[in-house]
Amino acid sequence: MDEYVVQYLPLILTLLWWQPLSGATRTPTTANLLVSAQAEVIATLYAASASQAAAEKVADTKLRAQRQEIDTLRDRVRSGEVRLRSELVKQQEKFLAELTARDRAYAQEIGVFRNALENIASTPEGVAALTRFNAGDEVGALAVLDDLSAAQDAAERKGYEIRSAVRRRDNAMLALEARNKGKVTTAQVITRFEEVTRLDPGVHWDWVELGRLYMQAGRLPNALRTASVAADTAQDDRAQAVARHHLGNVQVAQGNLPAALGSYQASLAIRQHLAKIDPGNAGWQRDLSISHDSMGDVQVTQGNFPAALASYQASLAIRERLTKADSGNTDWQGSLSVSHEKMGDVQVTQGNFPAALASYQASHHIRERLADADPGNTYWQRGLSVSQEKMGNVQAAQGNLPAALASYQASHHIRERLADADPGNMYWQRALSVSLGMIGDVQIAQGNLPAALGSFQACHTIFERLAKVDPGNSGWQRDLSISHDRMGDVQVTQGNLLAALASYQASLAIRERLTKADPSNADWQRDLSVSHEKMGDVQVTQGNLPAALASYQASLAIRERLAQADPGNAGWQRDLIVDYVKLNEVSSDKRYITKALEVALAMQSRGILAPRDAWIIEELKRRASP
Incomplete structure (x- = not known):
């Protein structure tokens, strides 16, 4: 046997499973070129190993009957009934279409192969080569075999990639669930989905x-x-x-x-x-x-x-x-509670507290029913705690402190249960600390300083634990610094200046580390300026004016940079005025009052001085006068 035949025999055997439709000497004329090309392409596709494998995989009574009919037509065409050739092609095409509809991976694979064959059959020479190939004239069709081999390789790669993508997609979805449980990182899941989209885009x-x-x-x-x-x-x-x-x-x-x-x-x-x-x-x-x-x-x-x-x-x-x-669809109920909550948020911003409270109460009633019906559902429980917290916010804004305290405490009790049930859940722990902070704020407003200090200390204990578990988490660190501030504020009001100064210094140390790690973070820079300012306030009360002056100057240096970087930020500009005034009070240097007045007038001219702050200009003018 010819060495080239031996070389390509495996490919020939996988592609073909019957004798040629016509003799090897047949050469298509211009008139019948398109018909012959279609017949040769369909014959090759029908005989392809991918088609045979797909047929075996999805074979049923209907497909077996189709194949039997095709076999009968093929035998009749071979015996000389050439007029049946178009019907044979039609049935083969119908069979391929049925396989394509049932098997997506096969559809991708055979589609690539069909494109290659149609390219080969786009010229008379290509049709002739395909004819020789289908007739078994392998030596005469070596050039075609090369093209067919490359086409089939590409098709098989595509089919493999599609099948591989199916497996990898399942793995990626499992990795996503593991990420949701904190077991793998988002980056690791991304890598998996990137591979899925590469294989099957x-x-x-x-x-x-x-x-x-x-x-x-x-x-x-x-x-x-x-x-x-x-x-x-x-x-x-x-x-x-x-x-x-x-x-x-x-x-x-x-x-x-x-x-x-x-x-x-x-x-x-x-x-x-x-x-x-x-x-x-x-x-x-x-x-x-x-x-x-x-x-x-x-x-x-x-x-x-x-x-x-x-x-x-x-x-x-x-x-x-x-x-x-x-009415039994809990998803619809939960979504409805969210709509009420969002409306309440807007109404709060608009200052319409009665409407906001009604919206939050409507949300609360729905979530209460959901939580009562499924006490083990942490999502419903969390939602209930949020609606109680938002009701408390409105009640506090309305001055109804007893009602606000009751709402915050109800929210706190839910979060306490959630945190106890899952101590490793950092979200529950932080939510618990937030509710403690809100309770403490109300207790301060009620004048119950010992209770407020206790709430803030409990809040601090949680933040301290979170920061220790994940020292690199800047959010936990910032929360911890705020808890130091809150304890310091209560200690100042109680007259315990040494303890207050220690609290503010602890907050300052954290904020210095944060700003050093990310000097471009304006919020952290402002936090640091607040720490310096609070320490200065305590030092003034202690009578330590040199230390207070140094603290206020440190705060001012930060605020001047912030105000210069964002002149349109009314908050940064107002902070400047505060520092200038405090520096004047400590040093008796009226130049600071002059600077404060310049800032206030500039804010007024740019239209960023809030109406509630309009009195500042007259007060600064009074202080600046001899």
């Missing part, structure tokens, strides 16, 4: 999940890119709406609020269309409510509170209909 939901992970990791440029790919791979309107919504989420994280609002509105338009076509589809209605919520969130950030309230009310109306239609 055509699955929309893979890109959506990868984009969410990129956002959580702070990799916003990557997240923006995946949002674009998610839109390109969307197979239907709902997927397109999800892609637009995800793009909006990325744009929010980037601070591009106008673009984010546009993306959410685009998603909303698609979802409105879906909901209009099928108003009874609860899933479409739910998606629509989410779009309204997201738009409201952007509008809140933009300061457009009337528009935000309207968005939240639209979401609320949908969720009320959903819960009315299916």
